[in-house]
Amino acid sequence: MKIFSDERLINLGIISGTVSRESGNMREKENVINFFKTLNIPQEKILGLKQVHGDKIISLLTPQDLADYKAQEVHEADGWLLGLNNCGVMILTADCVPLYLWDSKGKFVSLCHCGWRGVAAGLPKKAAKLLLQHAGQDAELCAYIGPHINACCFEVQKDVADKFAPSSVIKRNGKLFVDLTADIMRQLKECGLKIENTKNPCSCECTCCNKETFFSYRRDHTKDVQMSFVYKL
Ligand SMILES: [Zn+2]
Numbered sequence: 001m002k003i004f005s006d007e008r009l010i011n012l013g014i015i016s017g018t019v020s021r022e023s024g025n026m027r028e029k030e031n032v033i034n035f036f037k038t039l040n041i042p043q044e045k046i047l048g049l050k051q052v053h054g055d056k057i058i059s060l061l062t063p064q065d066l067a068d069y070k071a072q073e074v075h076e077a078d079g080w081l082l083g084l085n086n087c088g089v090m091i092l093t094a095d096c097v098p099l100y101l102w103d104s105k106g107k108f109v110s111l112c113h114c115g116w117r118g119v120a121a122g123l124p125k126k127a128a129k130l131l132l133q134h135a136g137q138d139a140e141l142c143a144y145i146g147p148h149i150n151a152c153c154f155e156v157q158k159d160v161a162d163k164f165a166p167s168s169v170i171k172r173n174g175k176l177f178v179d180l181t182a183d184i185m186r187q188l189k190e191c192g193l194k195i196e197n198t199k200n201p202c203s204c205e206c207t208c209c210n211k212e213t214f215f216s217y218r219r220d221h222t223k224d225v226q227m228s229f230v231y232k233l
Contacts, residue, residue, distance in 0.1 A: 001038065002213065006144035006199045009230070012106025015039065015088075016230040018098050018146040020213045026092055026227035041231050046088040049075040053117040055126055057110070060084050061134065079112035079127050080230075083134065088231030094217040095154075095207050097180050098146035098228035101128055101188075103135035104197070111230045114148075116156070116178060120163040124184045128191035142197040143188055146228055149218055150201065151179035153208035 005017030024031035036043040047069060049058060057079035060066055066084060069075065080089040089111055091098060096115035101124075102108060110127045112118070128141055151170050154177055161169045161176040168183035169176060181200055188198075207214035207226075215224040 001035075004147050004205065006100060006142075008142065008199075009100070009102065009106070009109070009144070012102070013085075013233040014102065014106055014109050014230055015041065015233065016100060016109070016111075016228075018093075018228040019226055021215050021224070021226060022213075023227075025215065025224040027223060027225055032090075032227065035227070041088065045086065046090050046229060046231065047075075047080075048090055049077045049080070051078050051091065051113050052076045053115050054078055055118060055121045055123040057081055057112070057123075057127055057130055059130070060087060060089070061108075078114070078118050079110060079123060081108060081110045081127070081130055081134070082230060082232055083108045085232050088229055090227055090229040092225040092227055093146075093148065093207075094215050094225045095149035097148040097184065099124055099127065099184060100144040100146060100228075100230065101131050102142050103131065104140035104142055105135070108135050109230050109232065111228060114180070114184065116154075116160060116163075116180065119180055119183050119187075120160075122187065125187035125191060128188055128193070132191065140197060141188070141191060141193045143184075143193055144199040145181055145184055145201055147201055147205040147207055147214060147226075148180060149208045149216065150181070150206035151177045152206055153218060154178050154180065 003017035
């Protein structure tokens with residue numbers, strides 16, 4: 001079992017990561033339960049949402065927020081802001097970006113499902129602003145951009161490319177590729193993120209290139225997904 005994560009988070013009491021395909025398709029509840037069993041995290045403490053490729057973020061900052069969440073059956077959103085302890089959240093991705101944001105003191109942590117639609121809609125920037133709003137404007141923003149489809153494989157048509165800043169689009173052999181990492185970095189820098197507070201994916205973490213390690217919708221056209229989670233101790 002391999003978990004891609006940022007070691008800085010564990011030092012802040014936040015268990016987190018993106019789980020490789022070895023642990024199975026995480027649309028299957030049984031696989032999710034089995035995974036959290038291995039970490040000794042009670043699975044009922046991990047909350048889920050219905051991803052809709054939008055920019056809505058669910059905030060869980062007070063016991064009342066948690067009660068409100070539990071009172072609803074369906075939660076359509078693509079991001080989380082977590083400030084509660086003994087609580088965790090998850091998202092599912094196949095090629096989309098699992099984006100982890102937190103303040104350097106670890107009081108708040110955000111986890112977002114950023115597909116190209118979410119990135120183009122400004123979800124990374126929105127999540128960073130929301131986090132800083134609660135952590136305080138002088139808080140230090142930190143980011144980990146988890147495994148996703150990299151610019152090597154993310155070929156798009158012109159209509160999609162046009163939704164991105166020119167600096168996030170690569171032209172190669174007459175084809176267009178979107179660099180989601182570059183666009184997320186562009187948005188987060190506008191929110192004050194420093195390079196030294198950022199962990200970017202390496203080339204071995206392209207979900208489409210690495211069949212052994214990751215599910216990829218672009219490559220396989222299946223509904224299999226990996227899971228990303230954060231759990232605040
Ligand atoms: Zn690739």
